[in-house]
Amino acid sequence: MAVKNFVVASFDDEAVLFPAVKKVRTAGYKIHDVYTPFPVHGLDHAMGLRETSLHTAGFVYGITGTTTALSCMSWIFTTDWPMNIGGKPHFPLPAFIPITFELTVLFSAVGMVLTFCYLCQLAPFVKKHIFHPRQTDDLFVMAIEVTAKTNAEELKKFLAGIGGTQINEQRAEAGWWYGRYDREDRLFDNKRPEPVNA
Amino acid sequence: MKDQFVVPARLKTTSFVLMGIGLLTLLIGLFAFQGEHGSTRFWAGLLQNSTFFTLIVLASTFFIAATTLAHGGWQIGFRRVPEAISMAVPVLGGILFLLLMILVFTGKTHIYHWLDTEHVAHDPILTWKAPFLSKAFFTTAAVLTIGLWSYFTLKLRKMSIEQDSWDLSKETGKRIIWRNTVWCGGFLVVFVLSVGSTTPWMWLMSIDAHWYSTMYSWYTFASTWVSGVALITLFVIYLKRNGYLPMVNEEHLHDLGKFCFAFSIFWTYLWFSQYMLIWYANMPEEIVYFKPRVWGEWRPIFFLNLLINFVTPLLFLMKRDTKRNYSSMVFIAVVIIFGHWLDFWQMVGPGTYQHLVFPWFEFGIGLGFVGLIIFLVSNQLTKAALVPKTHPYLKESIVHHT
Numbered sequence: 001m002a003v004k005n006f007v008v009a010s011f012d013d014e015a016v017l018f019p020a021v022k023k024v025r026t027a028g029y030k031i032h033d034v035y036t037p038f039p040v041h042g043l044d045h046a047m048g049l050r051e052t053s054l055h056t057a058g059f060v061y062g063i064t065g066t067t068t069a070l071s072c073m074s075w076i077f078t079t080d081w082p083m084n085i086g087g088k089p090h091f092p093l094p095a096f097i098p099i100t101f102e103l104t105v106l107f108s109a110v111g112m113v114l115t116f117c118y119l120c121q122l123a124p125f126v127k128k129h130i131f132h133p134r135q136t137d138d139l140f141v142m143a144i145e146v147t148a149k150t151n152a153e154e155l156k157k158f159l160a161g162i163g164g165t166q167i168n169e170q171r172a173e174a175g176w177w178y179g180r181y182d183r184e185d186r187l188f189d190n191k192r193p194e195p196v197n198a
Numbered sequence: 199m200k201d202q203f204v205v206p207a208r209l210k211t212t213s214f215v216l217m218g219i220g221l222l223t224l225l226i227g228l229f230a231f232q233g234e235h236g237s238t239r240f241w242a243g244l245l246q247n248s249t250f251f252t253l254i255v256l257a258s259t260f261f262i263a264a265t266t267l268a269h270g271g272w273q274i275g276f277r278r279v280p281e282a283i284s285m286a287v288p289v290l291g292g293i294l295f296l297l298l299m300i301l302v303f304t305g306k307t308h309i310y311h312w313l314d315t316e317h318v319a320h321d322p323i324l325t326w327k328a329p330f331l332s333k334a335f336f337t338t339a340a341v342l343t344i345g346l347w348s349y350f351t352l353k354l355r356k357m358s359i360e361q362d363s364w365d366l367s368k369e370t371g372k373r374i375i376w377r378n379t380v381w382c383g384g385f386l387v388v389f390v391l392s393v394g395s396t397t398p399w400m401w402l403m404s405i406d407a408h409w410y411s412t413m414y415s416w417y418t419f420a421s422t423w424v425s426g427v428a429l430i431t432l433f434v435i436y437l438k439r440n441g442y443l444p445m446v447n448e449e450h451l452h453d454l455g456k457f458c459f460a461f462s463i464f465w466t467y468l469w470f471s472q473y474m475l476i477w478y479a480n481m482p483e484e485i486v487y488f489k490p491r492v493w494g495e496w497r498p499i500f501f502l503n504l505l506i507n508f509v510t511p512l513l514f515l516m517k518r519d520t521k522r523n524y525s526s527m528v529f530i531a532v533v534i535i536f537g538h539w540l541d542f543w544q545m546v547g548p549g550t551y552q553h554l555v556f557p558w559f560e561f562g563i564g565l566g567f568v569g570l571i572i573f574l575v576s577n578q579l580t581k582a583a584l585v586p587k588t589h590p591y592l593k594e595s596i597v598h599h600t
Contacts, residue, residue: 041599059516086478094474 004174005146006032007155008131009164010139014040016163017140021046023162024144029155032143032174035135054119058112065107069100127179129172145174200442203579213573220566227559241300241307242550243560248297249401250422250542251567252290253393254535257426258283259351260389263382269375271594272453275445277586279433281355282578283426286571288348295344298401302333309550312407323408323483331404339400343392350385357381359582361589371590393419402542405549409487413472418545420468421507424461425538427454428531433575435524435531442584445596448522452600455521458534462511465538469504491544495554499544506537539564 011017017034021043024031031047073096077083082090117123135141142164146152156167231240258280265273273280301307311317312331318324329335357377364370398418403410411417431454437443476484491500510533520526543560586592 055518086480088478094470094477097470097474 002174003171004032005152006131006143006170006172007146007150007152007159008141008143008166008168008170009159010132010134010141010166011163012139012165014043014140017142018043018046020142020159020162020164024142024159027158029150029158030145030147032145035131035141035143037136037138037140040140052119054112054115057115058108061111062104062108064111065104066100068107069103070096073099121176123176125178125180126176128176129170129174131170131172132166143170200444201583201585203437203442203576203584205576205580206440209572209576213569213576216565216569217573218569220563220569223559223562223566227563230559237306238308239551239555239559241297241309242546243557243563244297245301245309245401246542246546246560247539247563247567248290248294249398250425250539251564251571252287252294253418253422254426254429254538255283255286255290255571256347256351256389256393257423258430259287259347259354259385260393260423261426261430262354263385263389266378266382267386269591271591272450272598273595274586274589274591275450275595275598276430276434276437276443277358277589278579278582278584279437279443280430281358281582282575283429283433283571284351285355285578286574287351289574290567290570291344291348295340298340299337302336310404310407312404327407331400331407336400339396343388343397346388347392350381350388353381354378354385358586362583362586364588366588366590370588374588374590393422402545405546406487408483411472411476411484411487413468417465417468417472420461420465421538421541424458424465424507425535427457427461428534429571430454431458431527431531432535433579435528437579437584438524445585449598449600450595451524451527452518452521453598455515455527455530456600458527458530459511459515459521462507462515462534466504466508469508490548490552494548496544496548499540499554503537503541503544506533507541510537 009020011020014036017036017040021031021034025046025048034043034047036043074091077092078090085092088095121128131143132139132141142159144150144155144159146155146169152169156169159167227240227243231237261273261280262277262284301309302313305313310331312324312327313333318328324331361370361374364374393415395415398415399410402418403414431451434443434446434451434454438446473488476488490496511530514526514530514533515521520530543557547554
């Protein structure tokens with residue numbers, strides 16, 4: 001990962017955000033990411049993100065679970081340690097199905113959650129730069145990467161013209177790094193209100 | 199924007215041709231299956247088809263009731279389609295009722311052997327079940343269930359059409375939601391007590407009167423519900439292809455596809471739950487049901503059933519693109535309806551005429567029912583605007599996004 005320059009703009013409403021995203025893309029600027037307080041339907045299409053491959057990963061984890069369960073149980077009960085359970089055959093397929101099903105669900109569920117966290121760059125003891133403290137609260141924050149071709153001053157004016165507020169320039173790490181929010185810079189420390197004594 | 203459906207001549211012809219095939223098969227069957235035991239197949243074929251098709255059109259009423267109670271908005275854009283399909287319930291229910299009464303009261307049909315009072319007197323299991331499996335209880339339950347299904351279906355349809363002439367305001371909107379919720383709730387109570395609990399026991403499970411399975415009704419319900427959703431999908435796609443339903447798009451189709459996918463798996467879950475417990479316990483009085491199906495002549499049908507109704511929808515509908523494509527959804531909907539028809543065949547066949555036969559008669563009667571459904575539904579679709587304009591959730595349906 002690399003340290004990059006960003007121009008950051010905040011938007012009050014998704015109705016302002018959507019046209020802004022379209023205009024920024026049409027103008028040819030490179031959107032680093034858009035942070036919203038809640039999932040916004042259709043924003044991924046507006047930003048031109050590709051279809052997620054999370055479900056393909058889920059399918060692969062699922063069949064891994066199926067294969068693991070079936071091969072493990074059949075090896076144990078036919079080869080490794082055959083047991084007579086209620087006079088059933090050594091390869092009782094119906095009895096294997098519930099466990100196969102459960103392992104399929106377990107593998108795909110756990111695998112997909114971990115993949116999802118990886119794709120979103122979320123993990124314990126991992127830090128990401130926060131562009132605006134209110135980006136998960138009530139503001140829609142758009143971060144645009146300043147590339148060699150970008151004129152930051154023009155971009156700021158452009159963003160102000162399409163409804164952006166609190167526009168500023170930030171130099172920050174684009175990816176994630178080892179670190180902890182409670183050890184390193186504490187975002188809200190200097191903004192914490194004084195305790196009120198009655 | 200075309201809002202008023204006009205039955206195309208081709209659809210009308212198709213429905214009449216299919217009904218003609220059905221009637222012809224019925225006549226041929228009447229002459230081909232003569233004699234005391236030969237006629238069993240005739241009645242069994244009719245029972246299989248009329249229960250199956252009645253229950254899949256009833257699934258449309260269930261669709262309306264369930265989505266209404268869930269305060270769903272996405273289905274409003276095509277709500278008139280399940281409404282029109284559900285209007286076939288009184289007609290098909292009437293046919294089914296007539297058939298059941300013939301089976302129970304003529305005493306010549308050999309479908310339900312619990313009707314034989316002398317036999318029941320010497321049979322401890324059937325003696326114990328006698329209060330339940332008796333002509334009086336059977337008839338009362340049939341009148342009640344079919345009557346109440348028809349009543350609620352007609353009521354829901356009547357309310358929906360009546361609402362078209364209202365002006366949409368906050369008050370009327372609230373009133374629409376409230377009274378629909380109340381009537382749909384009432385219907386669901388009836389539905390769960392009938393299809394979800396005792397009706398399939400009486401009509402289908404009592405063919406094998408010694409055997410019982412508490413999963414049976416749920417299993418039947420899952421079968422007819424997934425085929426019912428497939429039927430709704432087919433009509434929605436038909437209308438869409440002919441330029442109607444402008445508000446319905448891939449998003450709605452995607453959700454119908456998810457229903458087909460999810461309830462195919464739900465059906466398999468119940469199929470397996472019923473099979474596995476009986477296989478595991480291995481008790482003679484329970485295993486008797488699976489003996490002809492898994493280890494007898496019906497073995498290929500039994501596994502074909504699993505292949506068509508589980509493996510095919512699972513693999514086919516897993517991808518997002520197939521659920522959003524009109525042609526692939528038509529294909530899978532037809533497969534699902536045929537698959538569950540096959541399922542009903544193997545539920546009825548082994549207990550009645552026992553030997554595996556080529557099901558030309560059953561299939562012909564089935565085509566007749568399909569024709570009848572097309573005829574009734576296309577007629578009903580013309581009777582009201584295709585979009586319920588005053589429904590307060592209509593906008594939710596238009597902007598629906600999966």
